[in-house]
Amino acid sequence: MPQFATLAGISSIPNRRPMTAITPRDIPAPALQYLLDSGYPPALARVYAARGIADSKELDTALGALLPFDELKGVHEMARQLADAIAARKQILVIADYDADGATACTVAVRGLRSFGARVDFIVPNRFEYGYGLTPEIVHLAAQQSPDILLTVDNGIASVDGVTEANRLGMQVLVTDHHLPGDTLPDAACIVNPNQPGCTFPCKHLAGVGVIFYVLLALRAELRTRGAFADRPEPRLADLLDIVALGTVADVVKLDQNNRILVQQGLLRIRAGRACPGINALLQVARKNPERVSSQDLGFTVGPRLNAAGRLDDMSLGIACLLTDDPATALRIATQLDALNRERRSIEADMQDSALATLEQYDPQDRYSLALFDENWHQGVIGILASRLKDKFHRPVIAFARANNGEIKGSGRSISGLHLRDALDLVSKRHPALIRKFGGHAAAAGLSIAEVDLADFTAAFEQAARDMLDAKDLARRIETDGALAQQDMTLEVAHLLDEQVWGQGFPAPQFSNDFAVMNQRVVGEKHLKLRLSANGQPVEAMLFGHNEELPEHIHAVYSLSVNEYNGSQSLQLLIRHWQTKE
Structure with a gap:
């Protein structure tokens, strides 16, 4: 089982998942109007304006603009x-x-x-x-x-x-x-x-x-x-x-x-x-x-x-x-x-199951970070495990695997608000002999420590996280591009969004709307295939990794996708998060 160093004041009570707030991104009206006047389609103009684009020159992707x-x-x-x-x-x-x-x-x-x-x-x-x-x-x-x-x-x-x-x-x-x-x-x-x-x-x-x-x-x-x-x-x-x-x-x-x-x-x-x-x-x-x-x-x-x-x-x-x-x-x-990638997914799933089994006894609301070690974990997969746990608990996470000569190697992933390399640097300055080596970025970092120092490192990393984060940073928040208008919920808009470049710091669009659940069935044992209705307009959707029945009315965060089947294409929503419509 993974080792999880207990800190003073952390209670062993049933796990409460972090609350999730769905918040629409701010869309500056002048930027939106400029983009609309420049000929950008309304859905794309909204998305770009919400990402701080105020001038079409910022969207130039020609080689000459490099x-x-x-x-x-x-x-x-x-x-x-x-x-x-x-x-x-x-x-x-x-x-x-x-x-x-x-x-x-x-x-x-x-x-x-x-x-x-x-x-x-x-x-x-x-x-x-x-x-x-x-x-x-x-x-x-x-x-x-x-x-x-x-x-x-x-x-x-x-x-x-x-x-x-x-x-x-x-x-x-x-x-x-x-x-x-x-x-x-x-x-x-x-x-x-x-x-x-x-x-x-x-x-x-x-x-x-x-x-x-x-x-x-x-x-x-x-x-x-x-x-x-x-x-x-x-x-x-x-x-x-x-x-x-x-x-x-x-x-x-x-x-x-x-x-x-x-x-x-x-x-x-x-x-x-x-x-x-x-x-x-x-x-x-x-x-x-x-x-x-x-x-x-x-x-x-x-x-x-x-x-x-x-x-x-x-x-x-x-x-x-x-x-x-x-x-x-x-x-x-x-x-x-x-x-190899299929093997990696299998190893990752086993590691995640073991980590979650251990974490079930802890309340993530009581701590600002997670640091875990299991002697059976694979060095090559701990970074992915840390990322999965970070997403699940919305805390900076470092997962360790055994290395050589009494060392354990850690791979960390962080949330917005905590620069992970800076946090490790702070730990290193406060405890000069604790971390043997480290490096990385704001969102990801790696390090090596002595296995016997795991508890001391966990405490030091937790203190650094508490010094660098506020309680509000630990509240899970999903940013969306608001409700998508009925006329924009189309295959054409899905294609248009697919053609753009999205990624870190320029996130792919996701929207949030109220839906009525018209039909639902389990496919592949662990996914839901849905037929939803938005203001009377039917639309197909998929909810992956969830096979329990949804209520009749939901508020969902989703992205548009192009579903290809037997040579034909259709619009399909990919549900990223849902909650009961209040």
């Missing part, structure tokens, strides 16, 4: 060093991370550098043997290939010891990363990271794959000035945008305008049949039509299959899928990844 690379600190220097390495035929070894962002960043680096004529290969640490980042152990592993340059992607900003060891062994290190830096930067030959001190690049939310894509843009410009393309065509870096889009969405970075451009341009290439064989194969095994792929498909369908390699096996498998130009090879690997 921020230039010039303000990225260190990018010109790194471009010069890479150009020198290509000219000198030096061996470059990419050091990748083992998640989807790391895999796509590695693929973009290898494909892009090879297109420029570089000698390049890659290694990706197995999370169960080496852990995260450019550690001294990874440096020694890399040294066996005798590279001249180590190029990190989606990691490296915290690899102080690893870079020192690489320097000692005579290997030059170039760091590309997007994670928040610690107090000390590694002594690398060059660092490109929009979040490093002194970087004025406006988009601070680039994923790791976005950072290396920008480095390649700068490298191409540098090679152009050196006349490298005088007798051959310039490589088309835009052809890498399908991979950039996948990594950007899968890493759940904020989709500001610059990231939306990267994602939209990638989606356009996938829909036009110009994706790499690996992405096409991953869509095929997931039974998704590339012509209608959405950003949600990348995040919830393709990304998890790619991530499954790093969670349960070795991310080299996922990178191989994205690197191959042979469709048959891509399909064979994608089939393996699909099987």
Whole structure:
């Protein structure tokens, strides 16, 4: 059973689920009118205005609107060093991370550098043997290939010891990363990271794959000035945008305008049949039509299959899928990844059941955080478990799994209001010997502690959460785009919304209306297929993961979806939350 360190004042009483408040987003009238006057359909204009869009320029997703690379600190220097390495035929070894962002960043680096004529290969640490980042152990592993340059992607900003060891062994290190830096930067030959001190690049939310894509843009410009393309065509870096889009969405970075451009341009290439064989194969095994792929498909369908390699096996498998130009090879690997993802879901379900069984005796209203450990939990799945528990209890959650040498590794997910890396930094400053290492973002972070310190860490993390959160932050709240007008509850509007880029910081639209339940039946043993009525207009709907009978009248939060069956399409509502109509 999971261990849950009890804190003073926490009662063992039956679990009360957090209350849920459904609140419509504010829609500024001037912005809405501007968008309507600009020709946007009413439903889309409302949604955009509610997300702070007040000028159609903010919705420009053409490549020409992409921020230039010039303000990225260190990018010109790194471009010069890479150009020198290509000219000198030096061996470059990419050091990748083992998640989807790391895999796509590695693929973009290898494909892009090879297109420029570089000698390049890659290694990706197995999370169960080496852990995260450019550690001294990874440096020694890399040294066996005798590279001249180590190029990190989606990691490296915290690899102080690893870079020192690489320097000692005579290997030059170039760091590309997007994670928040610690107090000390590694002594690398060059660092490109929009979040490093002194970087004025406006988009601070680039994923790791976005950072290396920008480095390649700068490298191409540098090679152009050196006349490298005088007798051959310039490589088309835009052809890498399908991979950039996948990594950007899968890493759940904020989709500001610059990231939306990267994602939209990638989606356009996938829909036009110009994706790499690996992405096409991953869509095929997931039974998704590339012509209608959405950003949600990348995040919830393709990304998890790619991530499954790093969670349960070795991310080299996922990178191989994205690197191959042979469709048959891509399909064979994608089939393996699909099987790994099914195994991951099974492991996750068992872990969640064990965690919830333990938590049933606790009242989440009495605490601000959750930290759990089970010796049987899988290191590769604890991040997903933390995310599920965070969603269920609306608390920051850290789930731990056993590692080596008396350590346990934790993966955390947080709610709005608590910057998780900052919370861990606060714990570390208050208790310097408690956390052995940590890193991450506002919403997600990882750490290692001694197993014997679990109770002390739980108490310290709870105190940090109490210091950084107010009670109101713990109230579950669902933001919606209000009630959808009857004339907008159509298949055409569903298609229109599907074509846009949605994600972290730019959430997919969901609406809330009153409905009469006209018909309901259980399908697949645990889902409800519904026929609802909104103001007398019938509409089909699905409620997944719920097989108990609904009352006659409900208030529901839902999104529009396109249901495809036997070659025909129809509108279907996906119920995200419901409550009895008062």
